[in-house]
Amino acid sequence: MIRDLCDGDRLARQLDFLREIDRLKTVYRQTILTDRSRRENSAEHSWHLAMMAALLPEHGEEGGIDVNKVIRMVLVHDIVEIDAGDTFAYDTKGHGDKAEREQRAADRIFGLLPDDQGAEMMALWREFEERGTPEAKFANALDRLQPMIHNYLTEGHAWQKHGITARQVLERNKVIAEGSEALWAFARRLVESAVEKGYLAP
Amino acid sequence: MIRDLCDGDRLARQLDFLREIDRLKTVYRQTILTDRSRRENSAEHSWHLAMMAALLPEHGEEGGIDVNKVIRMVLVHDIVEIDAGDTFAYDTKGHGDKAEREQRAADRIFGLLPDDQGAEMMALWREFEERGTPEAKFANALDRLQPMIHNYLTEGHAWQKHGITARQVLERNKVIAEGSEALWAFARRLVESAVEKGYLAP
Numbered sequence: 198m199i200r201d202l203c204d205g206d207r208l209a210r211q212l213d214f215l216r217e218i219d220r221l222k223t224v225y226r227q228t229i230l231t232d233r234s235r236r237e238n239s240a241e242h243s244w245h246l247a248m249m250a251a252l253l254p255e256h257g258e259e260g261g262i263d264v265n266k267v268i269r270m271v272l273v274h275d276i277v278e279i280d281a282g283d284t285f286a287y288d289t290k291g292h293g294d295k296a297e298r299e300q301r302a303a304d305r306i307f308g309l310l311p312d313d314q315g316a317e318m319m320a321l322w323r324e325f326e327e328r329g330t331p332e333a334k335f336a337n338a339l340d341r342l343q344p345m346i347h348n349y350l351t352e353g354h355a356w357q358k359h360g361i362t363a364r365q366v367l368e369r370n371k372v373i374a375e376g377s378e379a380l381w382a383f384a385r386r387l388v389e390s391a392v393e394k395g396y397l398a399p
Numbered sequence: 400m401i402r403d404l405c406d407g408d409r410l411a412r413q414l415d416f417l418r419e420i421d422r423l424k425t426v427y428r429q430t431i432l433t434d435r436s437r438r439e440n441s442a443e444h445s446w447h448l449a450m451m452a453a454l455l456p457e458h459g460e461e462g463g464i465d466v467n468k469v470i471r472m473v474l475v476h477d478i479v480e481i482d483a484g485d486t487f488a489y490d491t492k493g494h495g496d497k498a499e500r501e502q503r504a505a506d507r508i509f510g511l512l513p514d515d516q517g518a519e520m521m522a523l524w525r526e527f528e529e530r531g532t533p534e535a536k537f538a539n540a541l542d543r544l545q546p547m548i549h550n551y552l553t554e555g556h557a558w559q560k561h562g563i564t565a566r567q568v569l570e571r572n573k574v575i576a577e578g579s580e581a582l583w584a585f586a587r588r589l590v591e592s593a594v595e596k597g598y599l600a601p
Contacts, residue, residue, distance in 0.1 A: 247446070256410065
């Protein structure tokens, strides 16, 4: 056991958590990689969003957002999927009990950490979910935009597989506008172009 | 083309870069996941290090480090592998021309970004490689520690496959001490325990 090698309970709890979250690498999403070799997992997706958060904040709200907080938020936002699984964006049934499943997951997984750090992770995750702050709005915008780009670059792979229409994509992802008008304008052009190219049903 | 949908050259260059780095998800390392299902890729590895950076800095140097900088550094540190490939820690031949291969990769990949952001990413990567600052020392400590933990949890998988000895592991990873005495003490106990359990040759 790793924890027996630790000098002190704090490090033991931190390493327990860090081992547990390795499992996020085996939670597979509907989106595929741009080279189409396989489905994307939620750990590498979170890394990709963190890079977007570091590079795109100039397109966010005027007045500025706390970029470092957005980075931490996207790093943490999917960890609950270790227990709760990934719910496909357009799966209305799965969304029914998503909040409850994810809260139980958060309690268990963040509960592995020392109390102060568990509370901090829980707060970041809740803030992301509630979408009330400029940081959470921007983080959610990135989380919606990234799979749209991947779908576009793979000729609509997940959209076609699940028979998704342009109307559904626009409805589901309009919250991007809350985080960034510029990215929402881009996303709308992307949907238009996807319809023109036949990647996405009108 | 995604760039034709962009309003402005900055967003176009940012999205070109963000698309290019999707390829880091297909750079596979020697380390396997703790569930032993497959080799780890460098994108999800970077995410895991970022979570370690967020949670473990209390074990770093007294006086404190800029945690947000460490997080950004580990997010970026492996991007050059898209062109240069992952060089196994104990591959002395591969390390011969590693610096040159990686510099060419950095020039090309970070060069996709707007100049200011490309320079920022390049500086973060160079700082990590040069290991001169407290942040770089801590980031390197995490980068060395994580595969040791994965090897331990998989009964020495990559160590055994490549016939690595405890002496090699200690020699290769002693730089952990520069970033954190506490994590180095843990790492040494882990190596001792791995030898006792037969995961690692003495």
